[in-house]
Amino acid sequence: MKIQDFANAVKSQTIQSNINWTSDLDEINLGNLHGIVKTSDQKIWVQNALEDEDQSSLLIFDLNGTLLENKKIKELRCPHGLEIYFHPNYGETLLHTDAKNGLLLMDLNGKIIWHCQRPEFYQLRWQLNYEPSNSAISKDGRIFMADGYGSYYVTIFDSIGKEQETICGPSSKEEGITHPHGISIIQYDGKETLAITECMLSTQDTELLKKHNMSSCIKLFNLDGTYIKKIELDTISPRHIRTFKDGYLIPDFQNRLLLLDSKFKQLASIGENKSNFEFEIDYEFSFKRPHDCCAINDGTILVTEFDSRVSLFSFS
Numbered sequence: 001m002k003i004q005d006f007a008n009a010v011k012s013q014t015i016q017s018n019i020n021w022t023s024d025l026d027e028i029n030l031g032n033l034h035g036i037v038k039t040s041d042q043k044i045w046v047q048n049a050l051e052d053e054d055q056s057s058l059l060i061f062d063l064n065g066t067l068l069e070n071k072k073i074k075e076l077r078c079p080h081g082l083e084i085y086f087h088p089n090y091g092e093t094l095l096h097t098d099a100k101n102g103l104l105l106m107d108l109n110g111k112i113i114w115h116c117q118r119p120e121f122y123q124l125r126w127q128l129n130y131e132p133s134n135s136a137i138s139k140d141g142r143i144f145m146a147d148g149y150g151s152y153y154v155t156i157f158d159s160i161g162k163e164q165e166t167i168c169g170p171s172s173k174e175e176g177i178t179h180p181h182g183i184s185i186i187q188y189d190g191k192e193t194l195a196i197t198e199c200m201l202s203t204q205d206t207e208l209l210k211k212h213n214m215s216s217c218i219k220l221f222n223l224d225g226t227y228i229k230k231i232e233l234d235t236i237s238p239r240h241i242r243t244f245k246d247g248y249l250i251p252d253f254q255n256r257l258l259l260l261d262s263k264f265k266q267l268a269s270i271g272e273n274k275s276n277f278e279f280e281i282d283y284e285f286s287f288k289r290p291h292d293c294c295a296i297n298d299g300t301i302l303v304t305e306f307d308s309r310v311s312l313f314s315f316s
Contacts, residue, residue, distance in 0.1 A: 002296065003247030006315045007259045010283045011136070014316060015270075021065040021302060021312040022089035022245035028070055029055055030308035033081025035134075036294050039093055039108060043068065044296065046304055047079035053100060056110030058110075063296055065310070066174045071110055081134030081240075082292070087113075087159060088141065090244055099131045101146055102251065105161065119145075121155060121166040134240060136185045138192055138223060146183040146196065152176075154183065154194070155227070168196070172212045177219060177228035182240030185223075186248075193228065194221040195252065197238040220262060234278045239291050245296040249301065251290035256281065257303060257313075270313065 009015045025285045038044050044061040048070075056079055058071040081097030084107065092111055096104040101119040122130045132155075133148025141159040154168040154177075168174050182197035192200035198221045200209060209215060220228040237253035247267070250258040256271030268282045271290075289306035296302055299315040 001050060003245040003259055003261060004307060006245070006247075007282075009315045010166075010259065010268040010270060010293065015142065015283060016312075016314040016316070018271075018281075018312040019286065019309070021301065022059075022067065023059065023065050023311045028059070031056065032291075032306045033059075033304040033308060033310060034080045034291050034306075035096075035306045035308070036292050036302060037084050037094070038294055038296050039081050039084060039094075039133055041108070044294075044302065045082065045094060047076070047082050047312060048076050048098070049080065053077040063143065065312075067197060071114070073106065073110055075101055075104055075112055075115060076280050077168070080132070081136055083137055085137055085143075089159075092145070095135055095137065097132050097135045097145060099149055101131075101132060102130075102132065103143070103161065106186060114155065116163065117160050119155045119163050121153070121163070122151075133181045134183050136183045136194065144183060144185065144194060144223075145192070146180040148179055148181040148183075152180055153195070154180070174213045174230060175219070175221075176213060178212075182238060182250075184241045184243065186243060188220060188228075192223055194225075195219075196221065197233075197241050198243070199237045199253075230255050232304075234269075235309060236276065240293075242293055244295055244301070246263050249293050251289075251293050251303060253289050253291070255287040255289065257290055257293065267307065286312075 015280045016156045019140045034047040041245035046059040048057045080099045083095040085093045085095040087093045096107045105113040124295050131149035136143040143157040155166045155237040156164045179199040180196045182193045186195045208257045213279040216233050218231040235252040239251045242249045248260040249274040270283045273281045284310045290303045301313045
């Protein structure tokens with residue numbers, strides 16, 4: 001089954017949706033739901049970031065949306081990006097990108113294996129703001145962390161959390177990146193490639209945005225930071241890019257989820273119609289600011305939403 005099949009189901013209105021997949025959360029203090037992954041033990045992990053950072057947590061669900069545990073990890077202050085990392089020494093682990101506390105590798109019992117709070121690159125440049133948003137992992141175990149809310153650089157770490165180098169960064173040239181909220185490593189032209197989602201800032205001054213090469217897009221880079229190309233998106237604030245089947249999923253903070261093929265052509269969209277988008281929505285759905293997504297089986301996608309919700313879409 002290919003992503004085009006799912007896109008066809010969206011367009012034909014044959015998908016099933018559940019506006020709130022979770023259950024029994026009345027006693028849980030919920031904040032902004034960010035990263036989401038499924039581990040090999042069939043558990044769903046969701047980052048729960050609260051305004052009171054001492055109360056931020058990891059929500060662990062079964063595949064039916066029943067809460068198994070609300071796990072408090074003191075090092076998680078503003079958990080924002082979540083990836084599964086199959087570590088050569090520790091097996092399946094969770095890699096957290098925390099906007100307030102840096103990069104953390106954690107085992108599935110909640111033990112912190114290593115923690116880089118602020119990279120040397122930023123320690124030496126104390127005046128730079130540092131608020132990382134997401135990370136990606138290459139086949140050789142390197143970690144690429146995007147400073148999406150900070151100063152827009154990408155820092156590379158090895159498997160034990162040792163900083164290697166910092167690449168990319170802001171610029172008015174096309175290769176510069178602005179608000180790199182999402183970052184993934186994809187296969188492009190037969191090799192591993194960095195795919196970074198870039199978000200427009202608050203201005204609607206199109207001439208100013210054009211002058212500084214700013215738009216809602218995906219920018220592709222080689223793993224050494226060499227710029228490849230830009231792909232424009234019909235989004236305003238793409239939060240992340242997730243590989244799905246033979247294509248990609250992109251949650252847009254402006255209440256949409258895009259389905260793209262392997263060439264980044266938009267196949268279908270779920271969400272709300274707004275006048276500032278080029279394409280009409282294919283499947284109407286009342287999102288609450290989608291932030292991340294993951295597949296839990298061959299035909300089911302979960303989407304975390306900023307406003308304390310996880311929604312489900314099932315494709316038949």
